[in-house]
Amino acid sequence: MQSWLDIPQNSDFSIYNLPYGIFSYGKKKPRAGVAIGNFIIDLKRAYKKGLLEGIKIPKKIFDAPVLNDYIRLGKSVHRAVRERLQEQLQDPTSLLFRYQHKLLVPMEDATMHLPVAIGDYTDFYSSEEHATNVGKMFRGEANALMPNWKHLPVAYHGRASSIVVSGTPIRRPMGQYRPNDNEPPVFGPSQMVDFELEVAFIISRDTELGERIPANHAEDYIFGLVLFNDWSARDLQKWEYVPLGPFLGKNFGSSMSPWIVTLDALEPFRTQGPVQNPPVLPYLQTEGAHAFDIHLEVAIIPQATTQETVVCRSNFKYLYWNMAQQLAHHTVNGCNVRVGDVMASGTISGPAPDSFGSMLELTWNGKNPILLQDGSVRTAINDYDEVVMRGYCQKDYMRVGFGEVRTLLLPAE
Amino acid sequence: MQSWLDIPQNSDFSIYNLPYGIFSYGKKKPRAGVAIGNFIIDLKRAYKKGLLEGIKIPKKIFDAPVLNDYIRLGKSVHRAVRERLQEQLQDPTSLLFRYQHKLLVPMEDATMHLPVAIGDYTDFYSSEEHATNVGKMFRGEANALMPNWKHLPVAYHGRASSIVVSGTPIRRPMGQYRPNDNEPPVFGPSQMVDFELEVAFIISRDTELGERIPANHAEDYIFGLVLFNDWSARDLQKWEYVPLGPFLGKNFGSSMSPWIVTLDALEPFRTQGPVQNPPVLPYLQTEGAHAFDIHLEVAIIPQATTQETVVCRSNFKYLYWNMAQQLAHHTVNGCNVRVGDVMASGTISGPAPDSFGSMLELTWNGKNPILLQDGSVRTAINDYDEVVMRGYCQKDYMRVGFGEVRTLLLPAE
Numbered sequence: 001m002q003s004w005l006d007i008p009q010n011s012d013f014s015i016y017n018l019p020y021g022i023f024s025y026g027k028k029k030p031r032a033g034v035a036i037g038n039f040i041i042d043l044k045r046a047y048k049k050g051l052l053e054g055i056k057i058p059k060k061i062f063d064a065p066v067l068n069d070y071i072r073l074g075k076s077v078h079r080a081v082r083e084r085l086q087e088q089l090q091d092p093t094s095l096l097f098r099y100q101h102k103l104l105v106p107m108e109d110a111t112m113h114l115p116v117a118i119g120d121y122t123d124f125y126s127s128e129e130h131a132t133n134v135g136k137m138f139r140g141e142a143n144a145l146m147p148n149w150k151h152l153p154v155a156y157h158g159r160a161s162s163i164v165v166s167g168t169p170i171r172r173p174m175g176q177y178r179p180n181d182n183e184p185p186v187f188g189p190s191q192m193v194d195f196e197l198e199v200a201f202i203i204s205r206d207t208e209l210g211e212r213i214p215a216n217h218a219e220d221y222i223f224g225l226v227l228f229n230d231w232s233a234r235d236l237q238k239w240e241y242v243p244l245g246p247f248l249g250k251n252f253g254s255s256m257s258p259w260i261v262t263l264d265a266l267e268p269f270r271t272q273g274p275v276q277n278p279p280v281l282p283y284l285q286t287e288g289a290h291a292f293d294i295h296l297e298v299a300i301i302p303q304a305t306t307q308e309t310v311v312c313r314s315n316f317k318y319l320y321w322n323m324a325q326q327l328a329h330h331t332v333n334g335c336n337v338r339v340g341d342v343m344a345s346g347t348i349s350g351p352a353p354d355s356f357g358s359m360l361e362l363t364w365n366g367k368n369p370i371l372l373q374d375g376s377v378r379t380a381i382n383d384y385d386e387v388v389m390r391g392y393c394q395k396d397y398m399r400v401g402f403g404e405v406r407t408l409l410l411p412a413e
Numbered sequence: 414m415q416s417w418l419d420i421p422q423n424s425d426f427s428i429y430n431l432p433y434g435i436f437s438y439g440k441k442k443p444r445a446g447v448a449i450g451n452f453i454i455d456l457k458r459a460y461k462k463g464l465l466e467g468i469k470i471p472k473k474i475f476d477a478p479v480l481n482d483y484i485r486l487g488k489s490v491h492r493a494v495r496e497r498l499q500e501q502l503q504d505p506t507s508l509l510f511r512y513q514h515k516l517l518v519p520m521e522d523a524t525m526h527l528p529v530a531i532g533d534y535t536d537f538y539s540s541e542e543h544a545t546n547v548g549k550m551f552r553g554e555a556n557a558l559m560p561n562w563k564h565l566p567v568a569y570h571g572r573a574s575s576i577v578v579s580g581t582p583i584r585r586p587m588g589q590y591r592p593n594d595n596e597p598p599v600f601g602p603s604q605m606v607d608f609e610l611e612v613a614f615i616i617s618r619d620t621e622l623g624e625r626i627p628a629n630h631a632e633d634y635i636f637g638l639v640l641f642n643d644w645s646a647r648d649l650q651k652w653e654y655v656p657l658g659p660f661l662g663k664n665f666g667s668s669m670s671p672w673i674v675t676l677d678a679l680e681p682f683r684t685q686g687p688v689q690n691p692p693v694l695p696y697l698q699t700e701g702a703h704a705f706d707i708h709l710e711v712a713i714i715p716q717a718t719t720q721e722t723v724v725c726r727s728n729f730k731y732l733y734w735n736m737a738q739q740l741a742h743h744t745v746n747g748c749n750v751r752v753g754d755v756m757a758s759g760t761i762s763g764p765a766p767d768s769f770g771s772m773l774e775l776t777w778n779g780k781n782p783i784l785l786q787d788g789s790v791r792t793a794i795n796d797y798d799e800v801v802m803r804g805y806c807q808k809d810y811m812r813v814g815f816g817e818v819r820t821l822l823l824p825a826e
Contacts, residue, residue: 173746244569245658333586
């Protein structure tokens with residue numbers, strides 16, 4: 001597909017992508033948009049100009065400061081919009097071409113916002129390499145993976161209120177930790193703030209309490225994916241998490257990328273996930289390919305430099321449990337989901353040591369500090385470090401990317 | 414205080430209480446109301462009739478199907494409304510008296526709804542007796558309490574979407590459990606569905622991400638309290654919960670009572686909580702009394718009988734950690750809270766064996782089945798059992814109660 005619009009060849013936001021986000025510009029209120037090259041299509045204005053005529057979209061859907069009501073319209077609408085925009089982007093006689101100065105907003109003029117109102121946030125733990133690494137460090141080689149791990153996609157509930165969009169700084173959390181196991185805990189700024197490289201999916205359909213989503217239909221309930229940095233304070237988490245799981249070690253903030261890449265855009269990059277052995281219970285069995293080949297990387301940019309160091313290169317396809325299985329499991333007990341819910345993958349580590357998705361693993365619990373381009377070393381994230389996660393799919397000429405999730409860590413206050 | 418309205422002497426909803434809820438009747442849409450005796454004051458109509466004149470309440474606040482915007486108005490408004498209603502209930506020349514046939518809806522004609530839109534739900538674990546009982550059963554006497562337990566109010570995030578109001582049936586969850594530790598897990602209906610007797614508080618003020626709520630101001634952020642049944646599937650939970658905590662064992666449903674009893678109404682029942690030893694860190698220290706003397710009980714009503722058996726009598730004041738400490742801890746890392754958030758206490762067990770707040774503890778993991786009035790025995794909740802929780806405060810003539818949270822357990826489907 002060729003567009004009359006100048007789309008840089010390496011752009012994450014090619015005509016094959018068309019991800020959704022919420023943006024504002026000038027004095028305009030936040031509204032829905034679609035990313036294309038270095039521009040954002042203002043969907044509110046596009047709708048008014050008749051660009052989407054014939055597609056069943058109620059008035060004012062694109063005025064909302066979140067995408068939930070648009071997402072709720074369903075995949076047939078999303079597909080029709082996607083096709084329409086692709087047509088308009090190719091046709092030099094289209095309305096989009098004619099009104100481009102009104103409808104296309106340069107990204108550099110826009111501020112991005114959280115794209116959805118999030119009801120509940122669930123965090124899975126679906127990377128075998130990550131779970132094994134953590135297990136080895138804290139429980140030893142023999143008991144690295146818990147007995148339940150290969151039977152169900154382990155998960156816990158996280159905090160929805162503290163999920164923020166890329167660009168929002170996060171403050172180093174205060175809290176309790178115990179430097180010495182034989183002494184009482186102390187209170188102060190966390191000494192071990194870490195990132196976790198994750199990808200999250202956004203729910204597109206409500207279910208009723210008591211309803212189950214079958215694994216082979218689960219993707220119908222997924223609107224799209226974002227990059228997700230599940231910030232973690234390792235010292236707080238270590239002291240607090242027994243027996244009910246992570247709490248203050250996680251809920252001081254999680255960062256997500258602003259553009260939701262739809263499953264339709266990711267379709268060409270579908271691939272087989274790892275073989276599951278032992279076989280999973282019937283309700284978790286899926287047919288076909290349910291993994292996606294998404295290249296992921298994490299970079300650290302220290303204060304007072306623009307020099308970044310890529311510390312991790314991983315891939316979404318490494319995950320042992322796929323999204324369909326995660327969602328089937330989440331609802332097998334009748335737990336209901338709602339449009340806008342966020343379900344994150346858990347840290348995505350690969351087999352190679354430079355593919356581990358957290359500083360905890362990359363430095364092997366601090367034993368192997370990482371040398372950055374500016375000569376400084378890290379075992380955790382420093383104040384004023386910026387952490388940037390990026391993700392993209394590439395197949396020949398076709399590129400579908402996520403942009404980035406970028407977060408500055410501020411000192412404790 | 415004497416009212417012209419006939420309020421039964423043992424009513425939970427005395428003139429000293431005036432709790433808030435959301436109700437509907439006839440073909441009317443859900444709206445805000447205040448319980449008094451066997452009636453509900455329709456706040457939407459009361460506002461229109463000028464009953465609340467002079468109090469700063471924006472129009473349409475009482476039209477909303479949830480209380481969040483009313484709660485957000487702040488304690489000064491809530492207090493003014495409370496005093497105004499108490500005046501009107503005492504004065505036989507008042508507007509409320511004059512329009513009583515329009516403004517007072519018989520409870521028996523009303524349907525209650527979830528009173529707030531819940532952003533996030535947190536469940537604490539603040540009863541020393543409960544944590545000790547569970548610890549003894551699963552880890553033995555010596556390691557009953559975890560090392561962190563007396564240093565911080567342990568908590569985890571729960572699922573907000575599956576919180577339902579009293580009267581909503583809950584379905585027995587399906588899921589994985591492992592009957593034999595040496596064999597693979599099986600899939601089927603949970604064999605051990607249990608209640609957990611809890612009390613939850615509702616947040617009344619938003620905070621910003623990065624903001625901390627000091628313990629001695631924490632009650633300013635609490636609107637009021639409800640009874641809370643944190644339904645638990647013990648077998649699912651046992652298999653899934655390591656290492657990240659409870660998930661499907663809890664999120665198939667939690668039930669709350671429909672009336673939010675304000676902290677102002679509970680003020681006369683304030684009392685000292687347990688002595689905390691070792692001393693807690695400064696950010697968790699509170700001055701004065703922060704416990705509340707609320708009698709609690711749980712009854713089971715088997716199918717095909719109206720005969721109930723009270724299986725547990727406990728008290729909110731037994732909790733080791735008070736609400737101010739819980740909220741100070743929750744936000745000490747900068748985690749933000751939002752109006753309508755629900756924070757539950759965790760199972761409230763007392764010192765006596767008949768005060769334990771779950772079947773797990775009451776039957777000591779099934780070893781001592783409970784005999785019900787109808788001659789049947791229980792180690793867990795059966796299909797079509799109704800579980801009823803009640804709570805009230807009493808001091809001389811003054812009674813402030815919560816009503817009940819009542820839930821029917823339906824069979825797995």
